[in-house]
Amino acid sequence: MIRLGLCCKFAAAPIRFPVTTALYALKLDPARRHARLAELCRANAAALGEAIKYCAANGIGSFRVNSQVLPLKTHPRAGYDLAKLPGGAGIIKEFKKCGAQARRLGVRLTFHPDQFILLSSEKPGVTESSVKELEYQAEVSAWLGADVINIHGGGAYGDKAAALARAGLALKKLGRAVRSRLAFENDDRIYTPADLLPFCREHKVPFVYDVHHHRCLPDGLGVEEVTRQALKTWDREPLFHLSSPRDGWGAADPRPHHDYIDLKDFPACWRRLDVTIEVEAKAKELAIARLRAQLEGGRNA
């Protein structure tokens, strides 16, 4: 069965994940700041519970958790330890309840740290803060039972092989909580499937295949070939990404995502797989509902 995945937020359903800004948080005195951050964490745990319920009730098989689910968690000055915030232990319990609920309802949870998280950087400070962020996301993943933390290769720094070698070295230093969940995804500017598949095989880390990125940045490999090889890198349910270009494939820049998925962009060879496909479409749950209907319609026709 194909499991369609929703990314981070809802277009129509009234479920929101509140965040704050560092400057505002730092304007508050520590007691108020900690109270405010705790309030936001609690609200995010509640929203996550709602999100999981919504997904289960609407045929959405997975949900990507926003990196800011604990707002400013690893910020150099505003960062904090949730257990030490007022009511922190209770909030952690709420997250664990979300995990139990997701398991019970069969909703897979994933993370996708953002563009600043780099294991290939030439600057040790960048890698260091990236590892801190990964550790935070892995800790929340453990509460939630999330099994994937998906990142990109990062920059090329003029030498992709050297950059990947640095990433490989950084991988070896990761703790088990991060390492057991980490995956690498091809991007639309630098790292193609042809770049990452050998890296993933060498380091025994799963490869997240984004077919939209692959079409924006081709490498001579076909979709079927990459699909076959990507599947082999997974020891659990594989994870793929799908989107459609906002302005069509003929546009000067095909990278921006469309509100919905054009069924023509759904690879035929994915139809019968047991995989999670995260749907990166601006209309979010509405796009998933439409895609689901089209896929099922196609099967019956």
Add this chain to the structure above:
DNA sequence: AGCGGTCAAGTTGAT
């Protein structure tokens, strides 16, 4: 309630 200015972080390529 609505609106404009602002927001932690890296890297790249288009303008």
Add this chain to the structure above:
DNA sequence: ATCAACTTGACCGCT
């Protein structure tokens, strides 16, 4: 030099 893109515009402070 600035900006948009990247998984996601949302939040704060003012009117």
